Amino acid sequence: MSFAQLSKVRLEYFAHGEGPERILFIHGFQASARIWEKVQKALPAERYTTVAVNNRGAGKSDAPADERDYGVPIFATDAFELARKLEWDSFTLVGHSLGGATAAQFALDHPEVLDGLVLLDPASPNGRSFDGGDAELTKTIDALMTMRREQQALGGGGDGILARGAQDEWLKLLAEDMRAAPEQRLRGSLRSMFSVRLGARLKSLPMPVLLAGGDADELIPVANMLETWSLLPEGSGLHFWHGIGHSPNVDCPDALANLLQRFVEQTIPKRAAGR
Secondary structure, three states, X not given: OEEEEOOOOEEEEEEEXXXXXXXXXXXXXXXXXXXXXXXXXXXXXXXXXXXXXXXXXXXXXXXXXXXXXXXXXXXXXXXXXXXXXXXXXOEEEEEEOHHHHHHXXXXXXXXXXXXXXXXXXXXXXXXXOOOOHHHHHHHHHHHHHHHHHHHHHOOOOOOOOOOOOOOOHHHHHHHHHHHHOOHHHHHHHHHHHHHOOOHXXXXXXXXXXXXXXXXXXXXXXXXXXXXXXXXXXXXXXXXXXXXXOOOHHXXXXXXXXXXXXXXXXXXXXXXXXXX
């Protein structure tokens, strides 16, 4: 593990490999950077340099006390600051679940540094509307936090992360990371995820984009992911794994690594040559 002191927080991150191709991984709502470990190890170390960041409030990254210090735009700004600290001026960005919305925000804010963008089982870039306004939104968040505490009381990790291989030590550690996530991070993340409205701007993204997911995802169903894909630039890639749930980075990390290699080594150069 390593740490980067940014303008407002210190973030923990995990680097792997030392190759010329660079990938930055962003985790989702309750998860941590650990969720990318097997994908990072499955990519050839001599060809790829990868970094998985712990968003503020995850792992050993700083965790501000105020829920207003968390959310999609804030996580995206932190990720950009981290990339600058790493002196990365071009790379592929991969975001999972809530991290998908974060990656989309990053791509809109800083398209000049991205070679490609991958959205993995992404949260909707258009959030969710509540007829009852902020009061209903707060009530929904309260209910989700209660559900989370009930899940934890039963020993669950949440978000369908432990769908397979629950005896795996890596999955146990990931579940511990999820249980340790402070409530202010989760509340701020949910409020931001429901409030984000990025969809109308996504068609302008200049880099190659790929949306990938599991067709058995119960948290973000295929129909929702197809709706997100329809908002992306013409020609954006689409890939589904049959029988895989919300977290392909857990359920099929080798297959995800292979897909990323094809995207980085074939799709991106081909698109660049076409331009």
